[in-house]
Amino acid sequence: MSGLWRVLVDPFSVPFMGRALVEVVLLGALGAVLGVHLLLRRKAFVTEALQHTVFPGVAVAFVAGQSLLGGALLAALASVVLLHLLTRNDRVDTDSALALLIAGFFALGVVVVSRSHSFQSSLTALLFGRVLAVDTRQVVETAVLVAVGLVVLLALHKELVLRAFDPAASAAVGYPVGRLDLVLDVVVALAVVAAVRAVGTVLLVAFLVTPAAAGRLCCRRIPSMMATAAVLTAVCGWLGLAASYTASVDHGIRLAAGAMVVMTITVGFLVVATVMAVRQRLARPVPVP
Amino acid sequence: MSRPALVLSDVSAAYGREPVLEGVTGRIEPGGSLALIGPNGAGKSTLIKAILGLVPLPSGSIEVLGQAPARARSQVAYVPQAEALDRNFPVSALQVVLMGRYRRVGWLRRPGAADKAAARAALDRVGLADRGDTRFGTLSGGQRQRVLMARAIAQEARLLLLDEPFNGVDTTSTDLLLDVLDALRNDGVAVVMATHDLSIAHLACGDACLINHHQVAFGPIDEALTAERLQQTYGARAVVLAGGSTIVTA
Numbered sequence: 001m002s003g004l005w006r007v008l009v010d011p012f013s014v015p016f017m018g019r020a021l022v023e024v025v026l027l028g029a030l031g032a033v034l035g036v037h038l039l040l041r042r043k044a045f046v047t048e049a050l051q052h053t054v055f056p057g058v059a060v061a062f063v064a065g066q067s068l069l070g071g072a073l074l075a076a077l078a079s080v081v082l083l084h085l086l087t088r089n090d091r092v093d094t095d096s097a098l099a100l101l102i103a104g105f106f107a108l109g110v111v112v113v114s115r116s117h118s119f120q121s122s123l124t125a126l127l128f129g130r131v132l133a134v135d136t137r138q139v140v141e142t143a144v145l146v147a148v149g150l151v152v153l154l155a156l157h158k159e160l161v162l163r164a165f166d167p168a169a170s171a172a173v174g175y176p177v178g179r180l181d182l183v184l185d186v187v188v189a190l191a192v193v194a195a196v197r198a199v200g201t202v203l204l205v206a207f208l209v210t211p212a213a214a215g216r217l218c219c220r221r222i223p224s225m226m227a228t229a230a231v232l233t234a235v236c237g238w239l240g241l242a243a244s245y246t247a248s249v250d251h252g253i254r255l256a257a258g259a260m261v262v263m264t265i266t267v268g269f270l271v272v273a274t275v276m277a278v279r280q281r282l283a284r285p286v287p288v289p
Numbered sequence: 290m291s292r293p294a295l296v297l298s299d300v301s302a303a304y305g306r307e308p309v310l311e312g313v314t315g316r317i318e319p320g321g322s323l324a325l326i327g328p329n330g331a332g333k334s335t336l337i338k339a340i341l342g343l344v345p346l347p348s349g350s351i352e353v354l355g356q357a358p359a360r361a362r363s364q365v366a367y368v369p370q371a372e373a374l375d376r377n378f379p380v381s382a383l384q385v386v387l388m389g390r391y392r393r394v395g396w397l398r399r400p401g402a403a404d405k406a407a408a409r410a411a412l413d414r415v416g417l418a419d420r421g422d423t424r425f426g427t428l429s430g431g432q433r434q435r436v437l438m439a440r441a442i443a444q445e446a447r448l449l450l451l452d453e454p455f456n457g458v459d460t461t462s463t464d465l466l467l468d469v470l471d472a473l474r475n476d477g478v479a480v481v482m483a484t485h486d487l488s489i490a491h492l493a494c495g496d497a498c499l500i501n502h503h504q505v506a507f508g509p510i511d512e513a514l515t516a517e518r519l520q521q522t523y524g525a526r527a528v529v530l531a532g533g534s535t536i537v538t539a
Contacts, residue, residue, distance in 0.1 A: 040379075158391055158400075164378070166374055169369060169440075171343055172343070172366075173363070173392050222379055
């Protein structure tokens with residue numbers, strides 16, 4: 001027991017590990033609620049697009065010596081607004097608009113980066129994140145972004161669910177469907193920006209898509225899906241961070257902490273999927289009364 | 290005399306820049322019912338969207354319950370085809386019916402006890418009182434259509450707009466839906482129904498509007514649906530049978 005305690009609890013008495021865990025739990029909470037909405041809307045791909053379009057914002061901020069968070073936020077919001085303006089025209093479909101924005105924004109980022117010589121390490125950090133390097137101020141910033149995102153999603157919960165389920169009826173009773181979509185995308189932008197420093201642009205999709213998919217597999221109701229997803233990220237974040245710490249400190253094997261968290265979340269999803277598949281198989285022979 | 294439920298005055302409607310529909314004129318009184326009949330792409334759905342105030346009108350005007358369409362939406366219920374909705378969506382039948390209360394509930398608030406009671410009563414009216422907790426997608430096509438009708442009842446609308454409400458619906462549910470529509474009309478609710486099913490139109494509606502990009506006829510259903518006019522609307526697909534009745538082939 002004490003051995004288990006040493007592996008699972010002790011690491012988090014080290015300040016940077018404690019901060020990393022808080023960061024992951026916060027991101028997991030927003031990722032869970034937002035992820036379920038995205039799943040219901042079948043628009044997980046918007047996350048994929050935004051993770052690329054924040055890149056030039058961060059690059060410009062880096063070269064100009066400004067806050068990377070501010071740069072990412074501006075670029076994310078700009079791309080969301082542009083996406084909406086482009087798709088307003090029926091002749092430009094969402095896929096084309098996203099592809100166009102990803103390429104355009106990414107190219108801009110590369111052009112900016114090519115003017116800078118010291119960008120290499122920052123680029124790695126942007127792509128893969130540095131969850132162990134998160135300082136207290138960054139945790140507070142994440143908490144604020146997560147709180148704003150959660151408040152918006154909880155306030156508009158029933159409207160967003162109706163819009164996802166029956167867009168025609170939603171418009172028919174007078175809901176501003178386009179603006180609801182814009183709000184959801186802005187929250188995605190907030191989540192991407194909040195997550196980018198801790199887990200990087202490549203891995204943040206795991207916080208939004210994987211836990212929500214697991215929740216969807218094992219729950220019937222939307223709020224329980226969201227709760228399940230948040231708990232899954234928190235537990236897997238905890239286990240993943242503990243594992244990477246123990247491997248590194250006790251065994252001298254360096255494992256990227258952010259990637260370990262994402263891997264653990266993915267394993268968590270597979271466990272849920274397997275359990276549900278087995279349960280379904282066992283439930284099948286019961287005769288219907 | 291109460292104000293008419295719907296007044297269409299020389300309505301033209303456009304979808305994007307393409308004009309889809311022109312010259313639709315007619316009215317429905319409270320408790321009246323209109324079948325919108327025409328081939329696919331004739332402009333039925335566009336006319337329904339126009340009545341909801343969701344497409345621009347290049348010319349003509351629409352008055353819903355004495356108001357502009359966009360202002361009357363809280364009193365208008367739109368009932369889509371059950372087939373158009375995602376069967377995997379995680380909502381129960383009761384939750385779908387509750388959606389009809391959302392505009393009454395308002396922004397930032399959750400449905401209260403009164404809303405839930407209204408939703409249960411509406412489910413009861415369509416004969417599904419015991420299926421409230423069932424997941425919407427696991428119900429049969431007819432039952433799902435009844436749930437959507439219950440949602441419109443819960444909304445307490447004065448005008449119902451139905452888009453092909455009997456597609457893929459079994460006879461039990463069809464009979465039940467027709468009874469419910471009758472009861473609603475007796476309460477003064479007006480009904481507009483887009484359909485390609487002429488027999489359903491005769492059963493459910495007193496008036497008919499035949500359209501194929503322009504209005505071919507608008508009036509009492511027996512006068513509107515003549516063989517000649519059906520041929521004008523559907524071309525060679527309208528076939529006059531030996532008994533004198535006309536059918537429209539697929």
